[in-house]
Amino acid sequence: MSARAGEQRIRPMVEASRLEQPVITEMMDSARAVSRALADLSEADLLRLQGLARLRARGLPGAVSWSDLLHEAIVRALDGSRQWPAGLPFLAFLAGVMRSLCDEIWRRRRREVALIAFGDEADAERLDVACPAPDQERVFAAIEAINSIHRLFAADTIAMRIVAGLEAGLSAEEIRATHDLSPVEYDSARRRMRRSLLRAGLSWSAS
Amino acid sequence: MTKGAMKNWNLEQALTSLQDALAEELLAVPDHEIEAWLREAGPEGDRAVDAVRRLANAAEANSDTLRFSNCVVRRSRAHPVRNQKRLAPLE
Numbered sequence: 001m002s003a004r005a006g007e008q009r010i011r012p013m014v015e016a017s018r019l020e021q022p023v024i025t026e027m028m029d030s031a032r033a034v035s036r037a038l039a040d041l042s043e044a045d046l047l048r049l050q051g052l053a054r055l056r057a058r059g060l061p062g063a064v065s066w067s068d069l070l071h072e073a074i075v076r077a078l079d080g081s082r083q084w085p086a087g088l089p090f091l092a093f094l095a096g097v098m099r100s101l102c103d104e105i106w107r108r109r110r111r112e113v114a115l116i117a118f119g120d121e122a123d124a125e126r127l128d129v130a131c132p133a134p135d136q137e138r139v140f141a142a143i144e145a146i147n148s149i150h151r152l153f154a155a156d157t158i159a160m161r162i163v164a165g166l167e168a169g170l171s172a173e174e175i176r177a178t179h180d181l182s183p184v185e186y187d188s189a190r191r192r193m194r195r196s197l198l199r200a201g202l203s204w205s206a207s
Numbered sequence: 208m209t210k211g212a213m214k215n216w217n218l219e220q221a222l223t224s225l226q227d228a229l230a231e232e233l234l235a236v237p238d239h240e241i242e243a244w245l246r247e248a249g250p251e252g253d254r255a256v257d258a259v260r261r262l263a264n265a266a267e268a269n270s271d272t273l274r275f276s277n278c279v280v281r282r283s284r285a286h287p288v289r290n291q292k293r294l295a296p297l298e
Contacts, residue, residue, distance in 0.1 A: 038263050044241035046259040047252070051233045059222050067262055074266035095230050142218040149225060166228040167221040194232045198244060 030083040037090040038074065048091055051198055056098045059145035061109055061137065069105075073097040106138055113137075152200050158189040159196075 041049070053070035060069065073094050076082040082097045084090070146167070153159040158181065165175030176186050245252040 035267060038267065041260075041263070042238070043245060043256045044236075044238045046256050046263075047241050047245070048233055048236065050255055050259045052230055055226055055229055055233065059226070067258070070259070071262055071266045071269075074263055075269055078267060089234075091234055095234065099227070099230075139218055142222045145222050146218070146225065149229070163225065167225045169220075169224045190232065193229075194236045195240065195244075197229055197233055198236055198241065 031078050031080045034074075034077040034084055034090075037084075038078075041090075045091060047198070049094065051200075052091070052095050053098060054200075055197070056095075056102055058148060059141050060102060060105055061141065064105055069098055069101060070094075072101055076101070109137070110135075152196055153193060156189065156192060156196075158185060159193050162186070162189055162193065 049070065050066070053066040053073075057064060057066035057069050073082075076097055077084060077094065082100075084093045088096075150160070150163065153163055158179075161179040161181070162175055165178060170178065172186065175181070176183065181189075245256070248255075
C-alpha cells in the first residue's frame with residue numbers, strides 16, 4: 001500500500017479523533033468540576049441532596065432505594081456520561097440527572113419484564129399480547145408515592161390545595177386564583193411545605 | 208377538580224409534576240433553615256449528613272475513569288486497533 005493510500009485510509013480516523021478530542025476534553029472538564037463540587041458540598045447541600053433523592057425514589061420499583069438513585073446519579077456525573085452544563089447550579093444538575101434516571105429505571109424494568117414474559121420474542125416489533133405488568137407496577141408505585149406525599153401535608157388544608165394544583169401542573173398564579181389564596185397565604189404555605197419536606201426527606205423510612 | 212379534569216388525570220404525570228415542583232422547593236430551602244434543623248435534630252442530622260457524604264465518596268471511588276464508550280462521537284467511531292493491523296506503515 002502506498003503512503004498516499006495509507007494516509008487516505010487513516011484520514012477519517014484522524015478526523016474522527018479530532019472530533020472526539022473536544023468532546024473528551026469537555027467530559028473530563030465536566031467530571032473534574034463535578035468532583036470539585038462534590039468535595040465542596042456544605043452540610044445543608046448534602047441534606048438537600050438526600051431530600052431530593054428520597055423524593056424521586058418514591059414512585060420507583062421497590063428494590064431501588066434513594067441511595068441507589070443518588071449513587072447512580074453521582075457516578076454518571078463523574079464518569080462524564082451526564083455532563084454538567086455551564087451555569088446550572090450543581091444540585092439542580094444532580095436533581096435533573098436523578099429525574100432522568102427514574103425514567104431510565106422504568107424503561108429497563110419494562111424491558112426486563114418483557115424478557116421474562118416473552119423471552120427471545122421480546123424484541124419482536126409486534127407481540128400478540130401486551131405485557132401489562134410493568135405499567136401496573138408503575139401505576140401502583142405512583143399511587144403509593146402520591147399517597148405518601150399527601151399524608152405529609154394532610155393536616156395543612158392550604159398545602160393540600162397547593163399540592164392538588166401542582167399535580168395538575170398549574171402555575172403559582174393559577175393555584176392562587178383557583179383556590180382564592182392571597183400571595184401571603186400561598187407563600188407561607190409553601191414555606192411550611194418546604195420545612196415538612198425537609199424533615200420528611202430525612203425520616204421517610206421506605207426507599 | 209372538574210369531572211373532565213378527573214377523566215384526563217394521569218397518575219404518573221401527576222406524580223412527576225408534583226415531584227418536579229417539590230424538588231424546586233427543596234432546592235429553594237434557605238441554608239439557615241436547614242442549619243436550624245440540623246442543630247435541632249442533633250445526632251440524627253449528623254447521621255444524615257454522613258450518609259450522603261459516604262455515598263458521594265463511594266460513588267467517586269467507583270468511577271475513577273471515564274468510560275471510552277461515552278467519549279465517542281456518534282457515527283464517527285474509529286477502530287484504531289483493528290485497522291492498524293491492516294495498514295502498512297506510513298513512509
